[in-house]
Amino acid sequence: MQVLRSRIDTRQPAFQQNREQMLGLLAEIEQQLAIARAGGGEKYVARHRARGRLLPRERIELLIDQDSAFLELSPLAGWGSEYTVGGSIVTGIGVISGVECLIQASDPTVRGGTSNPYTVKKTLRSFEIARANRLPVIQLTESGGADLPRQAEIFVPGGRTFFEITRLSGERIPTVSIVFGNATAGGAYVPGMSDYTVFIRGQSHAFLGGPPLVKMATGEDAEEEALGGGEMHARVSGLADFLAEDEYEAIGITRDLVESWSWRKLGPAPTEPPDDPVYDPEELLGIASVDLRVPFDAREVIARVVDGSRFHEFKPLYGEQLITGWASLHGYRIGILANNGILFSEESEKAAQFIQLCNKLDIPLLFMQNVTGYMVGTVYEQRGIIKDGAKMINAVTNSKVPHITLMMGASYGAGNYGMAGRAYDPRFVFTWPNHRIAVMGPKQLAGVMSIVQRQAAMAAGIPIDEERDAAMRAAIEAQIERESTALFATGQLWDDGIIDPRDTRTVLGIALSAIHSNVVRGTDSFGVFRM
Template sequence: MTTLKSTLDTASDEYAANRDSMLGKLAEVDAEHAKAIAGGGPKYVERHRNRGKLLARERIELLIDQDSPFLELSTLAAYGSNYAVGGSVVTGIGVVEGVECMIMANDPTVKGGSSNPWTARKVGRAMDIAVENRLPMINLGESGGADLPSQKEIFIPGGRMFRDLTRMSAAGIPTIALVFGNATAGGAYVPGMSDHVVMVKGQSKVFLGGPPLVKMATGEESDDESLGGAEMHARTSGLADYFAADEQDAIRIGRRIVARLNWQKKGATPAPFVPPRYDEEELLGIVPGDLKIPFDPREVIARVVDGSAFDEFKPLYGSSLATGWASLHGYPVGILANARGVLFSEESQKAAQFIQLANQSDTPLIFLHNTTGYMVGKDFEQGGIIKHGSMMINAVSNSKVPHISILMGASYGAGHYGMCGRAYDPRFLFSWPSAKSAVMGPQQLAGVLSIVARAAAQSRGQEYSEENDAAMRAMVEAQIEAESLPMFLSGMLYDDGVIDPRDTRTILGLCLSVIHTTPVAGADGFGVFRM
């Protein structure tokens, strides 16, 4: 076992500047998180409370085991859009009666909990996680169905949720619906397609069409209770399996349902472990505010893995990518961490071999991103950077062990792919507030466009305006910078959340525990590596 020795100088001006920069970015993230937690705002929160109802996160807090963590996912969904931050739904992983479950709770303070396009994307991501990691699904429902003005964006993809509920049931993954209010139109199919359904006396209203629609469609006069009330569904239609006296009773029943599932993990149990030797608080001062300045990812690893122990693989070869073995909360892991940004042929080949070894030993992989991509230039092209980079991407693509990605700094170009970006289906992907991700850096992208425009003008025999060029470059740089930032990418659901660096070890531990709900097994083959 090799224990990492930190050289981080926490008394230096550089550390202080890095820490201040990170805290400033964290404050911006916290402000957006606060918007998601606020839901529809004080007016609608007060209206909801006056009806004697709990808020979405209060329902979750009562549902999960006392003092257990809740790993909220996609908190910033819809950031930068015309919809409320959070996507009008709360999703995350919590422990209920000792069982890790995927929990989804509509936020009825945001347009009555109606689903918009971002709701559908966020729910889809949560269900993917539940299926891949074999997590029972608990829906805490109170929704008016689709947000009708955006129906063209929600109707077609929204049907996926019902399909996935039935497929989960067919795969033996339990689905539970606790209905706290309206479950109208499409929302009615959530209890309709769940394995276990609880409805609340005097609150639950589950129907395909409410009284006004029934009146318009058939001329029939009806009321909420006879058309879709909890007691009617418990006594007459049979849709409700349990009839709860109030919200707290519904949550109690939901917990008892989970307790009776006889749910067992199928993966390995963690070994005893010791915490890192270095303070997680120091993670705030490692990443520079300017990502052009390199930093040593081993300083991060030393504050995340058990005992700060890291057995490095090929430390003298391909040194701008650190690879090695460690354990985290008692689970064995392999780690790939960018050390100096650029990936060369040596790093690519080293990564491909390391990923193969992890698959041979059924070891999950953690990718720590800070890369500007694969190296370009005549010598590197002639040296085979394309085929070597392709080897790394091939290995990542065909690896079967679970992957977790953390974007700490830059994650540009095909380097984002080789380090298992979102398109490569990591089980989980989180960003630090310092992260940036795009095709390339803003200055490089603007410069490329400038060169292309200048060449085009020259080919046409036209004079090139330096003033227009400067304006174009400034505009492009500002746009790419804004679109590279982690809150923008998180709003697009390109990660599972922007996290405080100090929470990295805890979040990775939660994810590894979830991953081991299923057996971990490596790939049998990797296709053709172009040598």
């Protein structure tokens, strides 16, 4: 493989401007992450600590192997909504006793750890990741069940969480629940459905109905410990498999339990030299354009992410707006599709062929999105852009090797679909802070709406109100601008988190390692390619 040659001049004003703007966006993201980490706020954190209990991220830190990384997923779920940022749960991938696991930790400082609609979305997404990648699931449970005033939004989709826990068990993927406090109502089914449970004496409680509900339902004055205490479940009901004296022992028991599985990955181990890129990842801050109207060469990103900056480019002279080729990342072989602009027929056909080749070779695919969509216009329609774009989307849809998607710029229109957007089931989706996602750009969308309304007015013989049209365009632009930002998208869980561009290699490496916990195998079976 050739080492990519960088043509970036870090002294150029454009580079410095990109860098400053990206740092500004990262500072904004960090502010929002601080809000998420604060949980329910100082008052409720202090009350939790006064009970002698650890916070969810402290529990995770003790649970995972010392000095190992924890890749937190969807940390800004619920951003921009009425709910506390983070969805009242922490989810992510961490290594426990040498085994990569999917970890879920209730945040009891946010309304007692109760589930809101974003908790459910985030939990279901984490189960999806665990199942697709064959990751054992460790649940750090302390939840009051559903946030009852919002039960209409939670009850039906929330039932899927219990389905997923039991389906994981059925697929021989272990599930563990450590009950750190109350597991009430729906929360009680988390340990009830798990393969293994760890309770804490005098601290854990699990019951379908707590003392107040029992009183209302039956008239019984139930005592909390007798009703659902850890010792009762260990001695009487049998719900508790292990009984710890405190949180530290519960975490230790869980680490020992994971070690006892002798868990083995089913995918191939790294086969290539995992040497660092030749070029400094710090330079990624100045390469990607914050102003998405300004293009940048995706090869410059690839050169700062893959092993040794080595890249074996496929079809470099054909369909030049889409870069395709092979590389390795932390020793794992990958096929890369990266946008250098809009997709034409040539790019679409090139992508479809490349995806088929990677499926023949059982090589995972990394899609690096910076795309405004497929080309439109009379010439391109006559040349077959619809059927050629359909070939690419067909290949993406029916590809069976794992996909990872990195949003490093624009993601507009059907280009999002063709480059393995969230709707096309990539194993992971990560975004940079400059990412924008929508049907089309704000100005374009407002312009289309204006043209449509003008044509309707002309057909009806109604005079065009230019002032009203300008106000409508401005309002639509402002709306799309708000709803297409990286923060809005991650708040809706359209991705698995916004990452610092400088961390791209590390984040993708963790994701690739997790992917190889399961079988990595391509397919020969694709849908009908319209010729």
